[in-house]
Amino acid sequence: DAGITQSPRHKVTETGTPVTLRCHQTENHRYMYWYRQDPGHGLRLIHYSYGVKDTDKGEVSDGYSVSRSKTEDFLLTLESATSSQTSVYFCATGWGQGYEKLFFGSGTQLSVL
Amino acid sequence: GENVEQHPSTLSVQEGDSAVIKCTYSDSASNYFPWYKQELGKRPQLIIDIRSNVGEKKDQRIAVTLNKTAKHFSLHITETQPEDSAVYFCAATTGNQFYFGTGTSLTVIP
Numbered sequence: 261d262a263g264i265t266q267s268p269r270h271k272v273t274e275t276g277t278p279v280t281l282r283c284h285q286t287e288n289h290r291y292m293y294w295y296r297q298d299p300g301h302g303l304r305l306i307h308y309s310y311g312v313k314d315t316d317k318g319e320v321s322d323g324y325s326v327s328r329s330k331t332e333d334f335l336l337t338l339e340s341a342t343s344s345q346t347s348v349y350f351c352a353t354g355w356g357q358g359y360e361k362l363f364f365g366s367g368t369q370l371s372v373l
Numbered sequence: 374g375e376n377v378e379q380h381p382s383t384l385s386v387q388e389g390d391s392a393v394i395k396c397t398y399s400d401s402a403s404n405y406f407p408w409y410k411q412e413l414g415k416r417p418q419l420i421i422d423i424r425s426n427v428g429e430k431k432d433q434r435i436a437v438t439l440n441k442t443a444k445h446f447s448l449h450i451t452e453t454q455p456e457d458s459a460v461y462f463c464a465a466t467t468g469n470q471f472y473f474g475t476g477t478s479l480t481v482i483p
Contacts, residue, residue: 291469302379302462302473303417310469318470319374350416360405360466364416 263287264365266351272371279338281368283351285331291354292334293362294318294326296347303350309334341372375400377465379474386453387482394477396463397445403465406439406446411476412459420461421448453481 265284273279283292294306305318307326315326323345325337338345351365376399386392398406407422423430423437423446430437434453439446450457458481463474 293471300475302475303464303471304473305470308469319472354469358405359469360471361407361419361422362409362417362471364418366416 263363264351264353266349266365266368268368269366270369272373273341274373275342276340279341279370279372281336281349281351281370283334283336283365285334285351285353287353287355287363288331289353289355289359289363290331291359292328293352293354294324294334294336295350295352295364296320296345297350297367298347306336306349338370341370343372346370346372374470375403375465375467375472377463377472377474379463379477381477382475383478383480385480385482388453388455390453392450392453392457392479392481394448394461394463394479395445396447396465396474397443398465398472399444400465400467401441401444402467405466406437407464407471408435408437408448409462409464409473410459411462417462450479453479455481455483457481 267282293308295303304320309315309328349368352362379396404425409417410420411417436449460476464471
C-alpha cells in the first residue's frame with residue numbers, strides 16, 4: 261500500500277516489557293498521528309507530531325511516548341506494556357488544506373499478555 | 374475536550390434502501406467533520422467531509438448534512454449495496470486533534 265507502512269503488523273509481548281511501533285511515510289506529510297482502536301471507543305488519539313521533533317499529547321497519552329527524528333518516521337513507544345494497552349494501533353498522516361484529511365496505515369495488532 | 378456521540382451502533386438495511394447515521398458534538402468551535410469507512414480488518418478511509426461553513430455536501434450515493442445550531446451532522450447513503458457494509462466513524466475537530474464517534478456497523482442485506 262502506497263504512503264504509510266506500519267511495523268510490525270502483529271506483536272505479542274509480556275506485561276512490563278518495552279515495545280516500539282514504527283510508522284514510515286513516503287508522502288512527505290507534515291502531520292503524523294498515532295491512534296488506538298478499541299471496541300466501544302472508536303479511534304482515540306495518543307500523540308501527534310506537527311514536524312520533526314515537534315510532538316504533542318492526545319487524549320490517551322499516559323504510558324506512551326513518541327519520537328520523530330525524520331519527517332518520514334514516527335515512533336510510538338510503550339515504556340512498560342500493560343494489558344490495558346492491548347489494542348490495534350493506527351498511524352496516520354494529515355494532508356489537505358489544513359492537514360485535516362487523515363490517511364491511515366494498515367494498523368498494528370498488539371497483544372500484551 | 375470535544376465529545377462526539379454516534380447513533381445507531383448497528384444498522385441493518387435491505388439492499389437498495391437508504392441508511393442514515395447521526396452524530397452530535399459538544400464543542401461549538403469544531404469546524405471540520407469527516408466520515409471514515411472501515412471494512413473488516415482494513416484501515417479507516419475517508420469517504421466524505423464537510424466544513425462548518427457548508428450545510429450539505431454530496432458525492433454520488435453519499436451525502437453529509439450539518440446543523441451547527443443543533444450541533445449534529447449526519448451521513449446519508451442512498452441505494453445501498455452490499456459493498457457498503459462496513460463500520461462508519463464520524464469525527465469532529467477544531468484543529469489537529471480529532472474526536473471520533475464510537476462507530477456504526479452497517480450491514481446491507483442482499
